[in-house]
Amino acid sequence: MTAALEPIVGRYLSLDFEGRRYRVYFEEAGEGIPLICLHTAGSDGRQYRGVLNDAEVTKHFRVIAFDMPRHGKSSPPHGFERDEYLLTRDFYTAFVIAFADALSLERPVVMGCSIGGRLVLNLAALHADRFRALVGLQASAHVAPYYDTQWLHHADVHGGEVCAGIVSGLVGPDAPAAHRWETLWHYMQGGPGVFKGDLHFYKVDGDLRERIAAIDARRCPLFLLTGEYDYSCSPAETQEVAAMVPGATCIIMPGLGHFPMSEDPDRFLDHLRPVLDRIAKPG
Amino acid sequence: MLEKLAGLVNDDEALVRRGRHLTGAFLVEARPRSWLIHVLRGRIEKVEEGPFVMPSWRFALRADESDWxxxxxxxxxxxxxxxxxxxRRGLMKFEGDLQPLMANLLYLKGVLEAPRALAPSRGAAQ
Incomplete structure (x- = not known):
């Protein structure tokens, strides 16, 4: 038998936010520059297990991945049973800032994927001075709805099975089977209506097309990394954002899909480490 | 194109198990061709090629043959x-009663991707 403890530590944060009490789960590893990691819609912070476990990254960065309310091990707020969950741009933005403030993180780096990548663009547009750098994975300004999301929360369809089915083709073709299926497993574990509610931000309330022009990567470095096989946020859609942002760095990752940090952590880290080096040692 | 589908699916025990709650026929249209796929508890019972006079199916997946x-x-x-x-690219349409399709989406993706096993290998393709 072999066994090894990972360097990741998990904790709960009790957070009063906009009049409600949230119990927020986060995992962290490493020391140095704070690096907040935002998971995709309908998933949770386990997507960043590869980054949290990477000794080269954690030598210089304090990597922190938290589960958004209702996701992973973070509870919904009291009274959730009466709400229809719809993630909004303003809530999501304010929540990420509140989390950073609650942990007293000074000018952290934020890296987010998909909805998290979109959120990063909003931080870049409105709050650039609060962050040391921003990293958008699978980030685009807008995605028009292309399927009926009602099926994601429906009494006649198993939510976990359909959520995994919807996203399965967003995993790149070369992903190792274990990581492919772990990525899908996180989707299978989502609470009822959570993925659908997140997509309200992704497809309806989070349209940032008019805000991209306000981003200036010379104020806060912006790195955009997108997997070649993502059709939800395609390379062309990321390149469109990058072309509008002075100073942005755009990297297209061959063979990878919509969940690079989770579907193929090793290959993703090959792309991420040089970006983090540039953030740690600017110039 | 789908002549060998039954063998490919039925030899995959995990895939058949994933589809164990699905019984019924669905249509695969690869314009101008079409097939009716009959499923019995996740096993492919029969594959019929069109043209059909009065096809009966629960849901259909329609695209051009070149896209398939x-x-x-x-x-x-x-x-x-x-x-x-x-x-998303507007090249495929799902039609009919989408409940069995969405309830068995992972299974149906597995079924419809199964013919890739018969394509020339990756090395040869590249």
Whole structure:
């Protein structure tokens, strides 16, 4: 038998936010520059297990991945049973800032994927001075709805099975089977209506097309990394954002899909480490 | 194109198990061709090729034959590799009663991707 403890530590944060009490789960590893990691819609912070476990990254960065309310091990707020969950741009933005403030993180780096990548663009547009750098994975300004999301929360369809089915083709073709299926497993574990509610931000309330022009990567470095096989946020859609942002760095990752940090952590880290080096040692 | 589908699916025990709650027929249209796929508790019972006079099916997946051919490459190009990628690009339509399709989406993706096993190998394709 072999066994090894990972360097990741998990904790709960009790957070009063906009009049409600949230119990927020986060995992962290490493020391140095704070690096907040935002998971995709309908998933949770386990997507960043590869980054949290990477000794080269954690030598210089304090990597922190938290589960958004209702996701992973973070509870919904009291009274959730009466709400229809719809993630909004303003809530999501304010929540990420509140989390950073609650942990007293000074000018952290934020890296987010998909909805998290979109959120990063909003931080870049409105709050650039609060962050040391921003990293958008699978980030685009807008995605028009292309399927009926009602099926994601429906009494006649198993939510976990359909959520995994919807996203399965967003995993790149070369992903190792274990990581492919772990990525899908996180989707299978989502609470009822959570993925659908997140997509309200992704497809309806989070349209940032008019805000991209306000981003200036010379104020806060912006790195955009997108997997070649993502059709939800395609390379062309990321390149469109990058072309509008002075100073942005755009990297297209061959063979990878919509969940690079989770579907193929090793290959993703090959792309991420040089970006983090540039953030740690600017110039 | 789908003549060998039954063997490919039925030999995959895990895939059949994933589809164990699905029974009924669905239509695969690869314009101008079409097939009716009859499923019995996750096993492919019968594959019929059209044209059909009065086909009866629960749901249909419709695209051009050329899009299906690209989808069935051993390693399809980005955007040609997934049913929903084709849907987003406006190249595929889902029709009919979508409940059994959505309830068995992972299974049906597995079924419809199964012909990739018969495509020339990745090395040969590249």
């Amino acid at each position: 051919q690209r989808f069935w490459q051993a390693r399809p190009a980005p955007g040609e590799h997934d049913l929903l990628a084709l849907v």
